Amino acid sequence: MPPVCDVLVIGSGFGGVLSALILQRHGRRVVVVDRARHPRFLIGESSTPMADLVWHDLCQAHQLDRLAPLAEYGSWQSTYPQLPCGLKRGFSYFAHSPHSPTSGGQPPARFPQLLVSASQHDADADTHWYRPEFDLFLVQEARAAGVEICEEAHGHLAQAGSRWHWSGQVAGITHEWLADFVLDASGEANVLGQVLDLGSLPLQTHSRSVFGHFHGVRPWGELLDEWGHSQAPHPFPCDDAALHHVIDGGWMYVLRFNNGITSAGFLLDTRQHPDRGDSPDEEWQRLLAQYPAIGRQFAQASTTPLCGGLRKTRRLQRRRDRVVGSNWALLPFTAYGLDALHSTGNAHTLRGVERLCQLLLDTAPGPDRQQALDVYQRLLQQEIDLLDQIVSGCYASFRQFDLFASFSMIYFAAAVFSEDQRRRGKSGIFDSHLLAGNDAYRRVVNAGLDALQRQLARSRPADTAELEAFRAEIAGLIAPFNLAGFCDPARQHMYPYI
Ligand SMILES: Cc1cc2nc3c(=O)[nH]c(=O)nc-3n(C[C@H](O)[C@H](O)[C@H](O)COP(=O)(O)OP(=O)(O)OC[C@H]3O[C@@H](n4cnc5c(N)ncnc54)[C@H](O)[C@@H]3O)c2cc1C
Structure with a gap:
């Protein structure tokens, strides 16, 4: 008989690995499979005060002492200075009009702007996680704690009575496991959604993305200085933030890490910016030409080798109708994908980790567990509805x-x-x-x-x-x-x- 584990986690992003580490801490046998090998390119980087609070609480509740410093910029820097990170004091939004002049020596007119602080000092600030290194660090920590993590795992998942059976190749060697419970943390891939043929629910937001990781992105504040735009009213340096450029029918995020890399991408309303079939580079250059001030910020930028060029998505929104069953559950980012506006994703993922780990630890298979899983299903769907209303409203208001x-x-x-x-x-x-x-x-x-x-x-x-x-x-x-x-x-x- 194949080895049996309590929980099989699909996906070794931070959501999957953190869940595995917590469950393993409490004596559960956990196996994690991921089709990729770390470090790999991934986005979804910006934390929020809620993400930090949940991270802190998870570390405290489950004695994850080595991970606790990552809850804030100050403790992260003093404990793990070698682990790339970005300083995020809040949210900066700058509005752009198409073709506003920056050429001919004319500085652009002052940009309408909104800055919302999320912390008082750098020490207690939020962070941007450079996911290739951040996720690798978590994988190493989980492995050191005894979690079995299989990279380059390509296999097949099937129901086997009340259990799950995973069989396939891990780095070219045949493996198989039986699992009592499957936690799907595979994000967009949503492995269980395909196995179980789960249905979808609609979302009102309509956006797609063109994005990458870059070297050579200029700080926005430096350009504001060059153009003589005062930053005196800003409650924090506008680049030490999740910087947003708001454009007609979309927006752009710019997240700076302290390793010289910047994560940036346009999120575009698919109805106003339908995909014309351009390459990611063509679309990127077209947008920069349309918004020359942003073009100045990216004039010298080039994508990092790990990113390997600009990337483009189809419509980002996806949502499953069922997110739990008696022996399976989807983490939030596997259950749905919405949009990166206001950086809501990671906090939601961490709340999902918190809820699902707690219910797996507190209940045995049976009616109590089912009841707890049903609560998770109800809460998550309610939260997705709310976020979708807010994000789609923001898109409508961009104009x-x-x-x-x-x-x-x-x-x-x-x-x-x-x-x-x-x-x-x-x-x-x-x-x-x-x-x-x-x-x-x-x-x-x-x-x-x-x-x-x-x-x-x-x-x-x-x-x-x-x-x-x-x-x-x-x-x-x-x-x-x-x-x-x-x-x-x-x-x-x-x-x-x-
Ligand atoms: C454009 C964009 C920008 C975003 N920006 C932010 C942000 O700034 N702040 C924020 O809070 N959230 C953001 N998010 C959301 C954020 O990405 C997610 O909340 C977060 O990545 C969820 O982490 P996760 O570990 O659950 O999943 P993921 O990070 O998606 O990890 C999934 C893992 O599953 C693995 N996998 C995939 N397929 C398979 C398979 N078949 N078998 C095994 N393994 C598989 C992958 O290799 C990966 O390691 C953004 C999302 C998008 C789309």
């Missing part, structure tokens, strides 16, 4: 930056509120993420979307009075959750840490 700056405060208010609740120990791990299960907050989101639709229904852009009325309406809606003074007109879209 007028002031609308976006007000509408996105619906998201930030919930983020800060739920972080605060977690810090005070007022939210348990089976509470909903980002207030998705809070009826009052869901009414706020619905009302905010209605208000936005009224603004967008006009055939002309909103005027100053209409923008101000929209801001005031959003401020009124988020008031019960607004701990950080969002939508205060005196702040001029600059929000220091409170």
